[in-house]
Amino acid sequence: MATMMAWGVSEQGWRKGPWTPEEDKLLSEYVSLHGDGRWSSVARSAGLNRSGKSCRLRWVNYLRPGLKRGQLTPQEEGIIIELHALWGNKWSTIAKYLPGRTDNEIKNYWRTHFKKKEKSSIKHEQRKQQIKQLEEQHLEQQEQQQPIEHDMMTRSVLFHEETSTDQKTTEPQERQQTAFTHTTNYDQHQCLPHHHVMHQDVASWSDTVGDDVLWSGLWNLDD
DNA sequence: AACTTCCTCAACCGCTTGCAG
DNA sequence: TCTGCAAGCGGTTGAGGAAGT
Incomplete structure (x- = not known):
């Protein structure tokens, strides 16, 4: 799943598909420094070629601190x-x-x-x-x-x-x-x-x- | 061992909501 | 009040791996 598949780019030129560790790192570092919100500007400022929506989703569902991984109890x-x-x-x-x-x-x-x-x-x-x-x-x-x-x-x-x-x-x-x-x-x-x-x-x-x-x-x- | 089917989950899409101007 | 934009939400998709045959 982590490998890059044939996702390509959106009409607006945003990258689509699975996130790379490098992208995760960029997003995590940016959000920990500047906080979340204003996702479209996060995407630009963090140097990510991703839509604000995509950044938000990645942060909320995967990168956000305090997330539990694994099976539900x-x-x-x-x-x-x-x-x-x-x-x-x-x-x-x-x-x-x-x-x-x-x-x-x-x-x-x-x-x-x-x-x-x-x-x-x-x-x-x-x-x-x-x-x-x-x-x-x-x-x-x-x-x-x-x-x-x-x-x-x-x-x-x-x-x-x-x-x-x-x-x-x-x-x-x-x-x-x-x-x-x-x-x-x-x-x-x-x-x-x-x-x-x-x-x-x-x-x-x-x-x-x-x-x-x-x-x-x-x-x-x-x- | 090879193939098929099923399951899981990350990510996308489109719609709705909230808010600022 | 209206409009446009950003964020949030729920539904859906599709790839990868596990399990079954």
């Missing part, structure tokens, strides 16, 4: 889940409650896990379809012999499927309710959780609740 995961249930895709807002983590990082994390969940729900749908097909075949065979008895059995199977599915497809508002009731110490006026308490809550809760429940049972994550 279970506590952080829990906080993300909880806050996403409250605010949706407000990545920068969520990032404020995770010191050292960037909105981009959280966004990427969510996307990764959301995709996981999406796939599992597709599998679930496929399984349902298979069961229905089998049922229909079975129905054709049995209908002439024992129509009433079979009807009862079919209803029973479908009911079981539906009830187990219903748990997974809770409506968004209800999900929010769940999140609200779970976050015990909640400032309703400012709509901001007391994150000291939340850390505890989420940590203990995610320890108690297994991953399967977390990703597919408690909340339907597709908004």
Whole structure:
């Protein structure tokens, strides 16, 4: 990834693509001396042939001091889940409650896990379809012999499927309710959780609740 | 060992917001 | 109040590496 690929330059003549260590050094040195902000002038003054946007992004997501690198902790995961249930895709807002983590990082994390969940729900749908097909075949065979008895059995199977599915497809508002009731110490006026308490809550809760429940049972994550 | 598929994450793009003149 | 610019934000893309076949 660090190697220069065929990114080229933008229409305005700015360099695009991955940053080189030299560029990082220039940007870090400039910002530590002059501070951040006024990114377009940072780009020029630091001798970088980059757009202000690109400089800002690089600084915020990679060079800024205090950034945590590496995997998110279970506590952080829990906080993300909880806050996403409250605010949706407000990545920068969520990032404020995770010191050292960037909105981009959280966004990427969510996307990764959301995709996981999406796939599992597709599998679930496929399984349902298979069961229905089998049922229909079975129905054709049995209908002439024992129509009433079979009807009862079919209803029973479908009911079981539906009830187990219903748990997974809770409506968004209800999900929010769940999140609200779970976050015990909640400032309703400012709509901001007391994150000291939340850390505890989420940590203990995610320890108690297994991953399967977390990703597919408690909340339907597709908004 | 070779190939394919999946996952991760850095970076870009376009839209929105905030602010100064 | 209007306009233009810069910063911020969320969505999307694509390269590289890992895992699977």
